[in-house]
Amino acid sequence: MNDFPSIPLLEHRPYDRVRELYLYLEPALMTAIRNEDIGEARRLINQVLVQIYSAGEERNDLLKGLLLELVVMMSRAAIEAGAEQSDALGMNFQFITRLATIDDDEQLAAWLKETLEHIMNTISKQRDFTPPLLITKALNFMRENIGNDISRDEVAQHAGISPSHFSRLLKERTGRSFTELLRQSRLDLASELLRDPELNLADIAITCGFCDQSYFTNVFHDVKGITPKQFRSALQQNEQEEQPEA
Numbered sequence: 001m002n003d004f005p006s007i008p009l010l011e012h013r014p015y016d017r018v019r020e021l022y023l024y025l026e027p028a029l030m031t032a033i034r035n036e037d038i039g040e041a042r043r044l045i046n047q048v049l050v051q052i053y054s055a056g057e058e059r060n061d062l063l064k065g066l067l068l069e070l071v072v073m074m075s076r077a078a079i080e081a082g083a084e085q086s087d088a089l090g091m092n093f094q095f096i097t098r099l100a101t102i103d104d105d106e107q108l109a110a111w112l113k114e115t116l117e118h119i120m121n122t123i124s125k126q127r128d129f130t131p132p133l134l135i136t137k138a139l140n141f142m143r144e145n146i147g148n149d150i151s152r153d154e155v156a157q158h159a160g161i162s163p164s165h166f167s168r169l170l171k172e173r174t175g176r177s178f179t180e181l182l183r184q185s186r187l188d189l190a191s192e193l194l195r196d197p198e199l200n201l202a203d204i205a206i207t208c209g210f211c212d213q214s215y216f217t218n219v220f221h222d223v224k225g226i227t228p229k230q231f232r233s234a235l236q237q238n239e240q241e242e243q244p245e246a
Contacts, residue, residue: 017068021051027072033074033136038120042197045116049109062085064099067112071096074119081226082157135173138166146186147209152178186210194232 025044028157032040048070102108140151155178156166169179186208193204205216206217 005006007122022048022070028074031160033119034160035165036120038116041116041120045112049112052105053110068096068109069097070112073117074116122207133168134161135147135169138170142182142185146189147207149209150182182209183219183223187220190216190220190228191231194228197232197236204228 013066027042029041032038032044062186099111102111124180141155141158152167153163156163159166161169167178170176170181174181176184190208193199193207200217202213205211205213210215210216210219216231217227219225220231224231226234
Protein backbone atom coordinates (compact mmCIF):
# COMPACT_ATOMS: atom_id res chain seq x y z
CA MET A 1 0.00 0.00 0.00
CA ASN A 2 1.33 3.44 -0.95
CA ASP A 3 1.29 5.86 2.00
CA PHE A 4 2.01 8.84 -0.23
CA PRO A 5 -0.81 11.37 0.28
CA SER A 6 -3.13 12.23 -2.55
CA ILE A 7 -1.75 15.48 -3.95
CA PRO A 8 -2.75 16.88 -7.33
CA LEU A 9 0.33 16.67 -9.56
CA LEU A 10 0.98 17.67 -13.12
CA GLU A 11 1.19 14.47 -15.15
CA HIS A 12 3.43 16.10 -17.73
CA ARG A 13 6.07 16.95 -15.11
CA PRO A 14 7.47 13.60 -13.90
CA TYR A 15 10.37 15.24 -12.07
CA ASP A 16 7.94 17.13 -9.83
CA ARG A 17 6.07 13.92 -9.03
CA VAL A 18 9.26 12.18 -7.94
CA ARG A 19 10.43 15.14 -5.91
CA GLU A 20 7.08 15.42 -4.12
CA LEU A 21 7.36 11.79 -3.07
CA TYR A 22 11.03 12.09 -2.15
CA LEU A 23 10.40 15.09 0.13
CA TYR A 24 7.51 13.27 1.76
CA LEU A 25 9.53 10.10 2.44
CA GLU A 26 12.85 11.72 3.40
CA PRO A 27 12.25 11.99 7.21
CA ALA A 28 11.15 8.35 7.42
CA LEU A 29 14.09 7.20 5.31
CA MET A 30 16.56 9.15 7.45
CA THR A 31 15.12 7.53 10.59
CA ALA A 32 15.27 4.03 9.05
CA ILE A 33 18.93 4.48 8.10
CA ARG A 34 19.87 5.86 11.54
CA ASN A 35 18.14 2.90 13.19
CA GLU A 36 19.79 0.41 10.79
CA ASP A 37 16.34 -0.76 9.69
CA ILE A 38 17.34 -2.03 6.25
CA GLY A 39 13.89 -3.51 5.55
CA GLU A 40 12.08 -0.21 6.05
CA ALA A 41 14.77 1.68 4.12
CA ARG A 42 14.37 -0.71 1.17
CA ARG A 43 10.59 -0.28 1.23
CA LEU A 44 10.89 3.50 1.06
CA ILE A 45 13.52 3.36 -1.69
CA ASN A 46 11.23 1.08 -3.70
CA GLN A 47 8.48 3.71 -3.52
CA VAL A 48 10.88 6.23 -5.03
CA LEU A 49 11.83 3.74 -7.77
CA VAL A 50 8.19 3.12 -8.69
CA GLN A 51 7.66 6.83 -9.16
CA ILE A 52 10.83 7.09 -11.25
CA TYR A 53 9.65 4.25 -13.50
CA SER A 54 6.40 6.13 -14.04
CA ALA A 55 8.38 8.96 -15.62
CA GLY A 56 9.04 6.67 -18.60
CA GLU A 57 10.71 8.20 -21.60
CA GLU A 58 10.34 11.68 -20.16
CA ARG A 59 12.87 10.97 -17.45
CA ASN A 60 15.85 13.27 -17.81
CA ASP A 61 19.01 14.47 -16.05
CA LEU A 62 16.91 16.34 -13.48
CA LEU A 63 15.95 12.99 -11.98
CA LYS A 64 19.61 12.05 -11.71
CA GLY A 65 20.18 15.28 -9.84
CA LEU A 66 17.39 14.34 -7.47
CA LEU A 67 18.95 10.93 -6.86
CA LEU A 68 22.27 12.59 -6.08
CA GLU A 69 20.47 14.65 -3.47
CA LEU A 70 18.96 11.45 -2.09
CA VAL A 71 22.36 9.76 -1.83
CA VAL A 72 23.88 12.76 -0.05
CA MET A 73 20.98 12.70 2.42
CA MET A 74 21.43 8.98 3.06
CA SER A 75 25.17 9.45 3.55
CA ARG A 76 24.53 12.15 6.13
CA ALA A 77 22.19 9.82 8.00
CA ALA A 78 24.84 7.10 7.87
CA ILE A 79 27.48 9.39 9.39
CA GLU A 80 25.07 10.37 12.16
CA ALA A 81 24.44 6.67 12.80
CA GLY A 82 28.15 5.92 13.24
CA ALA A 83 29.64 5.42 9.76
CA GLU A 84 33.10 6.80 9.16
CA GLN A 85 32.94 10.10 7.30
CA SER A 86 35.79 9.03 5.01
CA ASP A 87 33.85 5.90 4.00
CA ALA A 88 30.73 7.91 3.24
CA LEU A 89 32.59 10.50 1.19
CA GLY A 90 34.49 7.86 -0.76
CA MET A 91 31.23 6.07 -1.43
CA ASN A 92 29.66 9.26 -2.73
CA PHE A 93 32.40 9.80 -5.28
CA GLN A 94 32.30 6.18 -6.46
CA PHE A 95 28.54 5.94 -6.85
CA ILE A 96 28.06 9.42 -8.27
CA THR A 97 30.60 8.65 -11.01
CA ARG A 98 28.68 5.52 -11.94
CA LEU A 99 25.34 7.33 -11.97
CA ALA A 100 26.50 9.57 -14.79
CA THR A 101 26.80 6.54 -17.10
CA ILE A 102 23.36 5.03 -16.38
CA ASP A 103 20.70 5.38 -19.07
CA ASP A 104 18.03 2.74 -18.38
CA ASP A 105 15.59 1.79 -15.61
CA GLU A 106 17.14 -1.55 -14.73
CA GLN A 107 20.58 -0.08 -14.17
CA LEU A 108 19.12 2.83 -12.23
CA ALA A 109 17.21 0.52 -9.87
CA ALA A 110 20.31 -1.62 -9.31
CA TRP A 111 22.41 1.49 -8.67
CA LEU A 112 20.02 2.92 -6.08
CA LYS A 113 19.63 -0.38 -4.23
CA GLU A 114 23.37 -1.03 -4.26
CA THR A 115 23.98 2.47 -2.91
CA LEU A 116 21.58 1.84 -0.04
CA GLU A 117 23.21 -1.52 0.74
CA HIS A 118 26.64 0.09 0.80
CA ILE A 119 25.44 2.84 3.12
CA MET A 120 23.99 0.31 5.55
CA ASN A 121 27.24 -1.70 5.42
CA THR A 122 29.29 1.34 6.39
CA ILE A 123 27.09 1.65 9.47
CA SER A 124 27.42 -2.06 10.32
CA LYS A 125 31.22 -1.79 10.12
CA GLN A 126 31.04 0.72 12.94
CA ARG A 127 28.41 -1.14 14.97
CA ASP A 128 30.55 -0.96 18.11
CA PHE A 129 31.32 2.71 17.62
CA THR A 130 29.02 5.17 19.34
CA PRO A 131 28.00 8.02 17.00
CA PRO A 132 29.54 11.12 18.56
CA LEU A 133 27.11 13.48 16.87
CA LEU A 134 24.00 11.74 18.18
CA ILE A 135 25.39 11.16 21.68
CA THR A 136 26.61 14.74 21.95
CA LYS A 137 23.25 16.02 20.78
CA ALA A 138 21.45 13.87 23.35
CA LEU A 139 23.76 14.81 26.21
CA ASN A 140 23.49 18.51 25.42
CA PHE A 141 19.72 18.23 25.45
CA MET A 142 19.87 16.50 28.83
CA ARG A 143 22.08 19.23 30.29
CA GLU A 144 19.90 22.01 28.90
CA ASN A 145 16.81 20.41 30.45
CA ILE A 146 18.39 19.04 33.61
CA GLY A 147 15.81 20.78 35.80
CA ASN A 148 12.86 19.29 33.93
CA ASP A 149 11.22 15.90 34.21
CA ILE A 150 12.75 14.46 31.03
CA SER A 151 12.50 10.85 29.89
CA ARG A 152 14.72 8.54 27.86
CA ASP A 153 12.17 8.52 25.03
CA GLU A 154 12.09 12.32 24.90
CA VAL A 155 15.88 12.59 24.69
CA ALA A 156 16.05 9.83 22.08
CA GLN A 157 13.41 11.57 19.97
CA HIS A 158 15.40 14.82 20.14
CA ALA A 159 18.52 12.96 18.97
CA GLY A 160 16.58 11.32 16.14
CA ILE A 161 17.02 7.68 17.15
CA SER A 162 14.81 5.00 18.65
CA PRO A 163 14.73 4.72 22.48
CA SER A 164 16.11 1.17 22.45
CA HIS A 165 18.96 2.13 20.10
CA PHE A 166 19.70 5.17 22.28
CA SER A 167 19.90 2.97 25.40
CA ARG A 168 22.31 0.61 23.68
CA LEU A 169 24.54 3.45 22.51
CA LEU A 170 24.65 5.02 25.97
CA LYS A 171 25.60 1.71 27.56
CA GLU A 172 28.35 1.11 25.01
CA ARG A 173 29.74 4.63 25.26
CA THR A 174 29.38 5.40 28.98
CA GLY A 175 28.74 2.05 30.63
CA ARG A 176 25.62 3.53 32.18
CA SER A 177 21.88 3.49 31.60
CA PHE A 178 19.95 6.65 30.81
CA THR A 179 18.63 6.84 34.39
CA GLU A 180 22.12 6.46 35.86
CA LEU A 181 23.59 9.07 33.52
CA LEU A 182 20.80 11.56 34.19
CA ARG A 183 21.21 11.11 37.93
CA GLN A 184 24.97 11.59 37.69
CA SER A 185 24.53 14.72 35.57
CA ARG A 186 22.19 16.17 38.16
CA LEU A 187 24.56 15.35 41.00
CA ASP A 188 27.51 16.86 39.11
CA LEU A 189 25.59 20.11 38.69
CA ALA A 190 24.50 20.03 42.32
CA SER A 191 28.11 19.61 43.43
CA GLU A 192 29.05 22.76 41.51
CA LEU A 193 26.13 24.77 42.88
CA LEU A 194 26.95 23.75 46.45
CA ARG A 195 30.12 25.81 46.14
CA ASP A 196 27.96 28.93 46.27
CA PRO A 197 27.02 29.57 49.93
CA GLU A 198 24.27 31.96 48.84
CA LEU A 199 22.19 29.15 47.30
CA ASN A 200 19.97 27.18 49.65
CA LEU A 201 19.55 23.43 49.32
CA ALA A 202 15.90 23.61 48.26
CA ASP A 203 16.71 25.85 45.30
CA ILE A 204 19.63 23.65 44.27
CA ALA A 205 17.38 20.58 44.39
CA ILE A 206 14.80 22.15 42.07
CA THR A 207 17.44 23.56 39.71
CA CYS A 208 18.99 20.11 39.33
CA GLY A 209 15.70 18.34 38.64
CA PHE A 210 15.02 16.72 42.03
CA CYS A 211 11.41 16.84 43.16
CA ASP A 212 12.26 18.22 46.62
CA GLN A 213 15.12 18.79 49.04
CA SER A 214 14.53 15.54 50.93
CA TYR A 215 14.81 13.39 47.80
CA PHE A 216 17.86 15.37 46.69
CA THR A 217 19.54 14.72 50.05
CA ASN A 218 18.79 10.99 49.92
CA VAL A 219 20.13 10.54 46.38
CA PHE A 220 23.21 12.64 47.10
CA HIS A 221 23.96 10.62 50.22
CA ASP A 222 23.43 7.28 48.47
CA VAL A 223 25.94 8.16 45.73
CA LYS A 224 28.54 10.25 47.58
CA GLY A 225 28.24 8.87 51.11
CA ILE A 226 27.61 12.28 52.68
CA THR A 227 24.73 14.75 52.65
CA PRO A 228 24.74 17.93 50.54
CA LYS A 229 25.14 19.97 53.73
CA GLN A 230 28.18 17.95 54.79
CA PHE A 231 29.60 18.21 51.27
CA ARG A 232 29.24 22.02 51.36
CA SER A 233 30.87 22.20 54.79
CA ALA A 234 33.80 20.13 53.56
CA LEU A 235 34.21 22.44 50.54
CA GLN A 236 34.21 25.52 52.74
CA GLN A 237 36.73 23.99 55.14
CA ASN A 238 39.06 23.10 52.25
CA GLU A 239 38.83 26.62 50.86
CA GLN A 240 39.70 28.10 54.24
CA GLU A 241 42.68 25.79 54.61
CA GLU A 242 43.93 26.73 51.14
CA GLN A 243 43.81 30.48 51.84
CA PRO A 244 47.30 31.90 52.50
CA GLU A 245 47.99 33.27 55.93
CA ALA A 246 48.07 37.08 56.23
